[in-house]
Amino acid sequence: MGMTMVEKILAAHAGEEEVKPGQLVNAKLDLVLGNDVTTPVAIKEFNKIGVEQVFDQDRIAIVPDHFAPNKDINSAEQCKMIREFAHDKEITNYFEIGEMGIEHCLLPEKGLVLPGDIVIGADSHTCTYGALGALATGVGSTDMAAGMATGEAWFKVPETIKFVYNGQLQEWVSGKDLILYTIGDIGVDGALYKAMEFTGEVIEDFSMANRMTMSNMAIEAGGKCGLIEPDETTLEYVKDRAQRDYTVYKSDVDAEYAEVIEYDVSEIEPQVAFPHLPENTKGISEVGEIKIDQAVIGSCTNGRLEDLRIAAKVLEGQKKADHIRLIIFPGTQEIYRQAMHEGLIDIFLDAGAAVSTPTCGPCLGGHMGILAKGERAIATTNRNFVGRMGHPESEVYLSNPAVAAASAIKGQIVGPREVR
Amino acid sequence: MEIKGQVWKYGDDVDTDVIIPARYLNTSNPKELAKHCMEDIDENFVDKMSNGDLIVAEDNFGCGSSREHAPLAIKAAGVSCVIANSFARIFYRNSINIGLPILECPEAVAGIAEGDQVEVDVDSGLIKNLTKEEEYQAAAFPEFMQELIDAGGLVNYVRRRVKNNE
Numbered sequence: 001m002g003m004t005m006v007e008k009i010l011a012a013h014a015g016e017e018e019v020k021p022g023q024l025v026n027a028k029l030d031l032v033l034g035n036d037v038t039t040p041v042a043i044k045e046f047n048k049i050g051v052e053q054v055f056d057q058d059r060i061a062i063v064p065d066h067f068a069p070n071k072d073i074n075s076a077e078q079c080k081m082i083r084e085f086a087h088d089k090e091i092t093n094y095f096e097i098g099e100m101g102i103e104h105c106l107l108p109e110k111g112l113v114l115p116g117d118i119v120i121g122a123d124s125h126t127c128t129y130g131a132l133g134a135l136a137t138g139v140g141s142t143d144m145a146a147g148m149a150t151g152e153a154w155f156k157v158p159e160t161i162k163f164v165y166n167g168q169l170q171e172w173v174s175g176k177d178l179i180l181y182t183i184g185d186i187g188v189d190g191a192l193y194k195a196m197e198f199t200g201e202v203i204e205d206f207s208m209a210n211r212m213t214m215s216n217m218a219i220e221a222g223g224k225c226g227l228i229e230p231d232e233t234t235l236e237y238v239k240d241r242a243q244r245d246y247t248v249y250k251s252d253v254d255a256e257y258a259e260v261i262e263y264d265v266s267e268i269e270p271q272v273a274f275p276h277l278p279e280n281t282k283g284i285s286e287v288g289e290i291k292i293d294q295a296v297i298g299s300c301t302n303g304r305l306e307d308l309r310i311a312a313k314v315l316e317g318q319k320k321a322d323h324i325r326l327i328i329f330p331g332t333q334e335i336y337r338q339a340m341h342e343g344l345i346d347i348f349l350d351a352g353a354a355v356s357t358p359t360c361g362p363c364l365g366g367h368m369g370i371l372a373k374g375e376r377a378i379a380t381t382n383r384n385f386v387g388r389m390g391h392p393e394s395e396v397y398l399s400n401p402a403v404a405a406a407s408a409i410k411g412q413i414v415g416p417r418e419v420r
Numbered sequence: 421m422e423i424k425g426q427v428w429k430y431g432d433d434v435d436t437d438v439i440i441p442a443r444y445l446n447t448s449n450p451k452e453l454a455k456h457c458m459e460d461i462d463e464n465f466v467d468k469m470s471n472g473d474l475i476v477a478e479d480n481f482g483c484g485s486s487r488e489h490a491p492l493a494i495k496a497a498g499v500s501c502v503i504a505n506s507f508a509r510i511f512y513r514n515s516i517n518i519g520l521p522i523l524e525c526p527e528a529v530a531g532i533a534e535g536d537q538v539e540v541d542v543d544s545g546l547i548k549n550l551t552k553e554e555e556y557q558a559a560a561f562p563e564f565m566q567e568l569i570d571a572g573g574l575v576n577y578v579r580r581r582v583k584n585n586e
C-alpha cells in the first residue's frame with residue numbers, strides 16, 4: 001500500500017519505514033514557531049522543564065506580530081519577555097518591529113520553512129506552510145515549550161482527504177474563493193483531525209501566494225494541515241531562499257485517502273463567508289444588499305504582494321465610499337517595500353486607505369481597526385467568529401482582496417465587476 | 421481525581437474567540453483570563469458557575485485559534501471537565517497538555533441537560549448523570565495520552581524524560 005505525503009513526512013521524521021493513520025509517533029521537528037501571544041506562555045512552561053538551552057538556536061522562530069507594535073502596556077510586557085528570551089537563548093530567528101511581518105507571510109519569505117519539513121507553530125495558521133509541501137500544524141504553547149526543549153513533538157498520524165480542483169477559473173476568482181467554497185461545502189469540522197491535500201490542474205497553475213492562501217485556511221475546516229505537492233513553482237520559490245537541504249515528498253498513486261472530493265471550478269464565483277462562521281459562504285451574486293463600515297485587506301491569508309496588486313487593480317483611480325474606513329496591512333516589510341516601488345501604496349493612499357505597518361492588529365480584533373457595536377466589516381482575513389474584529393455585536397464578512405476593494409468603493413458588499 | 425458538578429450546556433462550534441476573546445490576550449495570567457471565560461457566548465458564565473462545574477457541548481468545541489489561553493481560562497475558572505461530541509484538534513491537544521480533563525461522548529451529550537449533576541471518572545471514561553440516574557461510557561484515552569495525563573501534562577512528562585536522559 002502506498003503512503004500519502006503526510007504519512008511519508010511523519011515516517012521520515014519518526015525514523016520509521018511506514019506509518020498508518022491513527023498511529024501515535026514522536027517526530028523530529030525542523031522548526032518551532034511562536035508569536036507574542038503564545039510565546040510568553042511557552043516560556044513559562046519551558047522554564048519548568050529544566051533544560052538550559054533550546055534544542056537548536058537556528059530552528060526556532062519568534063515573531064512579535066499580534067499586538068505589535070506594542071498596543072498597550074501589557075502587550076509591551078509580553079513583547080519584552082519574548083525579546084529577552086530570544087536574546088538570552090541566542091535565538092537567530094527573532095524578528096523585531098521594522099524587520100518583521102505577519103509570521104506566516106514572513107517565514108516562507110525568509111526561507112525558514114521548506115518542502116518536507118515538519119513545523120509546529122503556536123499559532124493555528126501555521127498550516128500555511130503546507131503550500132510548500134511541509135507538514136506544518138498549529139499547536140499550543142505547551143507543545144511549543146516542549147518542542148523548543150527537545151526538538152520533538154508527538155503526533156497522531158492523520159487520515160488524508162484529497163481535494164481535486166479542475167476546470168477554468170472565472171475572472172477575479174482566486175485561491176481564497178476555492179478554499180471558502182470548500183469550507184462552505186464540507187463545513188468547519190469537515191476535515192477535523194485530518195490532513196487536507198489540494199491537487200488538480202487549477203492548483204498546479206496557482207502561484208505560491210494562492211497556494212498559501214488555501215493552505216492557510218485548512219484549520220478553518222478543522223484540518224490538521226493542508227498540503228500541496230511541491231512542483232516547479234515551489235522549487236522556484238524556495239531556490240534562492242533555502243539555506244539548508246530539504247526533501248520533496250509526493251503522495252503515492254496507490255496511497256489511501258479517507259475521501260476524494262472533486263470540484264469543477266468553472267462554476268465557482270467569488271465567495272463571501274457570512275458571520276459568524278467561515279462555512280457560511282455564498283457566491284457574490286447571492287449576497288444581497290449588505291452595507292459595510294470597514295474594509296480590511298491584508299493578514300496571513302491575503303497580505304502578500306499578489307493580493308495587494310489585485311486590490312490596487314480594483315482601487316486604481318477610484319475612491320473608497322465616504323463613510324467607509326479602508327485599512328490595508330501588508331504581510332511583511334519586504335511586501336510593503338515592493339508595494340511602494342510598484343506604486344501600489346500611492347493607489348491605496350489616493351483611494352483613501354490607511355496603510356499600516358505589518359501587524360496582525362485588526363485581523364484578531366487586537367488593535368488598528370476594532371469594530372464598534374453593530375458595525376460591519378468585509379475582510380480578506382480568515383475568521384469571522386463572534387467578536388473576532390471587535391464588539392461581540394459586530395460582524396465580519398470574509399472575501400478575496402478584489403471583493404473587499406470593490407466593496408470599499410461601493411460602501412456595500414459587491415464584486416469587482418460592479419466597479420471595473 | 422474527583423469530578424462532580426453541575427452542567428452548563430452549549431451547542432456546536434464553540435470557538436476559542438468566544439471562550440477567551442483576543443482583546444484579553446495581552447496577558448497570560450490564568451486568573452485574569454478566567455474572569456472573561458466564555459464571555460462572548462454567555463456573559464454571566466463566570467458569575468453563575470461554581471467551582472467544579474462541567475461544560476457539555478455538541479460538535480467541534482474549541483475550534484479556531486491555537487491559544488492555550490482557552491483551556492487555561494476554562495481550567496482557571498474552575499471548570500472540572502469538558503464533555504463534547506467532538507473537539508477541534510488543537511484545543512484537544514492543548515487540554516491534554518495542560519491537564520484539563522476532556523472527554524468525547526455523544527451519548528452523554530445527548531443525555532445530559534443543562535443543570536444536571538454529573539460525576540466523571542476520567543481514568544475509565546465513565547460519566548454518571550446523577551440527576552437522571554443514567555450512565556454513559558466515553559472511550560478511554562490511548563496509552564500514550566494516558567501517560568501524559570498521569571504525568572500531569574506534557575511539561576512534567578518531558579521534564580521526567582530530560583532528567584532520565586541525564
Ligand code: SF4
Pocket residue numbers: 065066102103104123125299300301359360363364381382
Ligand atoms: S493575521 Fe490574523 S490569522 Fe494570521 S496570524 Fe495574525 S491574527 Fe492570526
